[in-house]
Amino acid sequence: xxxxxxxxxxxxxxxxxxxxxxxxxxxxxxxxxxxxxxxxxxxxxxxxxxxxxxxxxxxxxxxxxxxxxxxxxxxxxxxxxxxxxxxxxxxxxxxxxxxxxxxxxxxxxxxxxxxxxxxxxxxxxxxxxxxxxxxxxxxxxxxxxxxxxxxxxxxxxxxxxxxxxxxxxxxxxxxxxxxxxxxxxxxxxxxxxxxxxxxxxxxxxxxxxxxxxxxxxxxxxxxxxxxxxxxxxxxxxxxxxxxxxxx
Numbered sequence: 228x229x230x231x232x233x234x235x236x237x238x239x240x241x242x243x244x245x246x247x248x249x250x251x252x253x254x255x256x257x258x259x260x261x262x263x264x265x266x267x268x269x270x271x272x273x274x275x276x277x278x279x280x281x282x283x284x285x286x287x288x289x290x291x292x293x294x295x296x297x298x299x300x301x302x303x304x305x306x307x308x309x310x311x312x313x314x315x316x317x318x319x320x321x322x323x324x325x326x327x328x329x330x331x332x333x334x335x336x337x338x339x340x341x342x343x344x345x346x347x348x349x350x351x352x353x354x355x356x357x358x359x360x361x362x363x364x365x366x367x368x369x370x371x372x373x374x375x376x377x378x379x380x381x382x383x384x385x386x387x388x389x390x391x392x393x394x395x396x397x398x399x400x401x402x403x404x405x406x407x408x409x410x411x412x413x414x415x416x417x418x419x420x421x422x423x424x425x426x427x428x429x430x431x432x433x434x435x436x437x438x439x440x441x442x443x444x445x446x447x448x449x450x451x452x453x454x455x456x457x458x459x460x461x462x463x464x465x466x467x468x469x470x471x472x473x474x
Contacts, residue, residue: 234395239273258336272398288351297447311441350398356380379413407435
């Protein structure tokens with residue numbers, strides 16, 4: 228195993244008609260239930276991984292985060308779902324390891340309430356959990372200053388392993404302050420150009436609020452995705468309620 232944590236991408240078997248029905252609900256701003264939320268997220272994460280790799284079980288997905296985030300962002304934009312594209316260098320600090328990821332807000336009915344619930348999506352996060360770049364000897368220090376550090380996976384707390392393992396496998400996770408802190412902190416600790424022993428303190432809600440604001444980092448546009456065979460569109464023509472005749 229070349230990864231420090233179990234991170235095999237989930238293999239998803241889905242009913243294409245079910246996915247189409249969920250897409251239509253989202254397009255029409257109808258709340259979906261928790262099972263449907265998991266179904267649509269499982270579907271797009273799996274299909275995106277298949278788009279960017281011919282071997283999703285063994286691929287590290289290194290440097291494929293921009294492609295993946297662009298694919299998923301475009302897909303949800305087609306469904307009128309609110310998205311926030313994030314870039315670690317813009318949302319955290321310019322000296323941390325670069326990564327693109329997405330926050331999506333899914334209109335969900337849960338406990339008899341209809342809410343827009345955020346999810347963090349990062350189907351290529353495993354690229355930062357390789358043994359090669361997550362070991363004690365990987366960092367480089369000159370004049371008591373870090374000029375290279377381990378990848379984010381090296382800095383995951385033991386308390387967060389179960390939550391992060393779920394994100395690695397599924398490609399998405401319910402976005403709450405705990406996940407925001409664990410995920411954001413894993414990147415903050417890769418910060419270079421700082422002295423040994425310096426620890427930057429960030430509050431839990433700083434990451435949560437920051438990621439929900441997104442960034443102005445430009446993703447790959449729909450035309451370019453299509454040109455490079457990276458486009459995933461809704462499975463069938465979406466039917467809007469206003470277009471359906473009533474008798």
